[in-house]
């Protein structure tokens with residue numbers, strides 16, 4: 001493709017995206033295809049001869065679009081938001097256009113240095129501790145995901161605990177509400193599922209119980225195990241519960257155990273002063289901290305920022321220097337090579353999209369986005385609480401509202417089946433997409449508000465639809 005051809009097709013691609021976003025409400029939020037539909041609509045063999053780019057665009061619309069779930073649809077309330085704002089998409093495009101692979105400072109100094117500036121900016125915007133800044137002992141780095149961030153944190157924690165491979169019984173502490181990526185990290189790091197200890201949670205708040213953590217850790221130490229890391233979560237995946245980081249941190253500090261704080265979803269809310277409480281205990285106790293701008297902070301996937309209080313154990317755990325990567329800047333120790341802060345060697349120029357987002361919105365625009373989600377969620381929660389047909393799960397401090405439809409006369413299991421059926425009907429309608437979780441064993445619906453395009457009317461329509469479908473389904477159920 002020549003630069004002129006690129007210019008022409010690039011404009012077509014941008015027009016395609018702009019038209020798609022402008023008309024996104026016309027699509028069913030959740031793809032309605034069956035397994036295999038898309039695959040069977042595509043040729044089983046690749047073309048022998050090159051084709052015009054227009055063919056790709058037309059097949060994208062004709063064949064692939066029906067198999068796309070529209071995460072940017074304003075009626076998307078499933079999982080957590082995965083914001084893809086205009087400036088983020090353009091920043092990502094520019095990164096692709098530059099085609100830089102930033103494994104070392106020398107392979108593109110701007111890729112490294114912009115990342116340093118942007119992660120330091122974000123630490124400041126979120127009110128994270130000064131020692132997380134690159135000029136201090138710590139530093140931040142962009143990872144592909146919170147899952148990678150917790151794996152990297154665990155590797156650093158194991159290193160600091162004296163591990164040389166898995167030479168003893170190392171243990172990792174999570175709660176029943178911790179994201180599954182921690183268990184995966186334990187398996188990858190060699191601790192196995194046997195090395196994962198599940199700490200109790202408070203039955204009401206679903207937050208980790210620091211007393212039980214202390215007891216488990218002491219029991220493990222007495223049995224000869226080495227507690228390596230605790231993961232506290234600020235905003236759990238299921239219900240956005242917040243673990244007591246300071247109390248957990250005290251237990252860790254007393255025993256010299258690494259504290260990782262997983263704030264994948266909720267951490268970015270600390271950009272608003274009224275959410276600075278999210279950082280309680282982080283400054284005093286967190287050895288590492290991760291949040292995902294790629295969820296709620298207007299930056300398209302993938303963009304997780306991981307900070308450490310002290311980068312030395314992280315670098316000691318992951319640094320290698322084969323001959324083919326040697327260069328004067330690295331050898332002089334004058335630069336950061338972010339490949340030593342992550343699992344893969346290669347890395348994209350992700351800082352460009354985060355930079356683009358922060359510059360386009362400014363801190364006030366980012367705060368406004370978070371506040372919009374929180375305000376709409378609070379409004380929805382008010383409607384749910386006022387409706388005798390539903391039960392609201394409290395608290396709901398961020399953009400997620402968990403609600404349980406009530407089915408008078410139905411036994412628990414039947415009620416759970418009815419709730420699941422209600423969710424399926426709503427999702428099949430194409431007007432909204434929501435997911436579920438279980439709280440105290442009962443199926444509960446999750447509505448995560450915070451899409452770039454989601455406005456009050458979309459939440460209001462979704463709530464009316466839920467109520468209407470609930471009433472309609474209730475009438476068909478046996479009593």
Ligand code: PLP
Nearest residue numbers: 145146147179236237262264265
């Ligand atoms: N941690 C928490 C609390 C999450 O909610 C999620 C995803 O929803 C993750 C980790 C995993 O995020 P990622 O997809 O970036 O690995």
